[in-house]
Amino acid sequence: MEEVKRLNMKGTEINITELQSSAESHVTHTKPYKVLNSLVLHVLHYLDRAISSAKRNIPPILPHEINTVQNQLAIIPVLVELMKCISSLGTTLCSFGSLHLHASSLTIETEMLIQFLKNTYLTPQQTNDIQSEVIRIFCLARICQFKAAILNEGKKLTSSDEQELNALAVLFVEFGIKQPQATEEDQKHVDERINRWKNIYEVGKLTESERLEIIRAMSDIRKGAWFKCPNGHYYCIGDCGGAMEEGKCLECGAHIGGGSHRIRNDNQHASEIDNSHHPAWSEENNMGNYDFD
Numbered sequence: 001m002e003e004v005k006r007l008n009m010k011g012t013e014i015n016i017t018e019l020q021s022s023a024e025s026h027v028t029h030t031k032p033y034k035v036l037n038s039l040v041l042h043v044l045h046y047l048d049r050a051i052s053s054a055k056r057n058i059p060p061i062l063p064h065e066i067n068t069v070q071n072q073l074a075i076i077p078v079l080v081e082l083m084k085c086i087s088s089l090g091t092t093l094c095s096f097g098s099l100h101l102h103a104s105s106l107t108i109e110t111e112m113l114i115q116f117l118k119n120t121y122l123t124p125q126q127t128n129d130i131q132s133e134v135i136r137i138f139c140l141a142r143i144c145q146f147k148a149a150i151l152n153e154g155k156k157l158t159s160s161d162e163q164e165l166n167a168l169a170v171l172f173v174e175f176g177i178k179q180p181q182a183t184e185e186d187q188k189h190v191d192e193r194i195n196r197w198k199n200i201y202e203v204g205k206l207t208e209s210e211r212l213e214i215i216r217a218m219s220d221i222r223k224g225a226w227f228k229c230p231n232g233h234y235y236c237i238g239d240c241g242g243a244m245e246e247g248k249c250l251e252c253g254a255h256i257g258g259g260s261h262r263i264r265n266d267n268q269h270a271s272e273i274d275n276s277h278h279p280a281w282s283e284e285n286n287m288g289n290y291d292f293d
Contacts, residue, residue, distance in 0.1 A: 019069060020047050026076045033083045035111040042118050043072055068122045078134060081253040082110060085141040094144040096169035101144055109137055132181035139172045139190045146194045155201045195231055224280030226273035229254040230266040241280025
């Protein structure tokens, strides 16, 4: 394989084994989602054939095809997070005025997209359309997720907020049909609105009994080692409590952690979990996290 691991196309050198490694890294993460996993296996099979062809001195892969493979691999992690978000809805039916949305319909739309992604060649316009559609479905899933949380916690939105939430749901159903395609700015707007409502209505706020249960279950986590992602989801750091690497929030996919014992600027110390005064690894800590009578 060494002699064909790099393919030169129109002056551009492509490392095909790197593409293989990238595809292989997605196999485990996509296993819970059969259709998405089949896309990863499809890409791997295609790259295997490209290498086999190169060994027989047959033109292995065309420039537009390599672009398609790169785009497929780039969107797979996003689709994993989308499927996680949809799965979290369970069997909840979310109503927005006369509009009713169910997780199964979002799953069907996503799986149709994934099947289309298996094409050997995607034009730039088709790639843009797919990215826009992923944004649209992701925003609908987030809107449904928030509505389900409101219902589960017995909260009630004000009339104006209810109308705005309903209008957002209708807007993202109509994107690409009666409205222009969804953009990253539209997704940012939805995230901002939902995060604002979560703060106002204290959606997902930890109860005292839940807090004590967490402390009991995670007694090996030192004081001050609990943090929040940019969207307010909790996570902890083991050992010394200082961040040495970054990861992604299991709830929303936002970046968490940090490096050199410092958390990212958009993450926060979650003092409300263990009543700590400072992060476990900080100049202010010293003895600050310990209370003496």
